[in-house]
Amino acid sequence: MESLLNELEFLFQALSDKTRLQIVFLLLNGEKSVQEISQELGKSQSSISHHLACLKNCGIVKTRRDGKFSYYSINGKEIRDLIMLATNHVSNYSKSILSCSIVKEEKKSVP
DSSP states (O other), X not given: OHHHHHHHHHHHHHHTSHHHHHHHHHHTTOOEEHHHXXXXXXXXXXXXXXXXXXXXXXXXXXXXXXXXXXXXXXXXXXXXXXXXXXXXXXXXXXXXXXXXXXXXHHHHHOO
16 A cells, blocks of 8 residues: 555655656647747757656656657547646636645645
């Protein structure tokens, strides 16, 4: 059980970064290259590559090579469903989520 909890913690930590969430939401609309993601988010390609490596290591995105380019997409229906379920949950509980003082304090303490 401890191993499962650790893995779930890492998965949700990977999804807790705003840039990584932006990437995931972009990829819900179909595969994109690092260059396309970088351009759409206005962030450097090296930053986007770093975030994509995290998402790939956690099984959230997958990659497809085409010549010298890599294209990223959501890794399966489970991840797509997880994001959609979380989005629905947030729309139902937005006020209480945003007013959670514990999460606010934890975010402040992160360097």
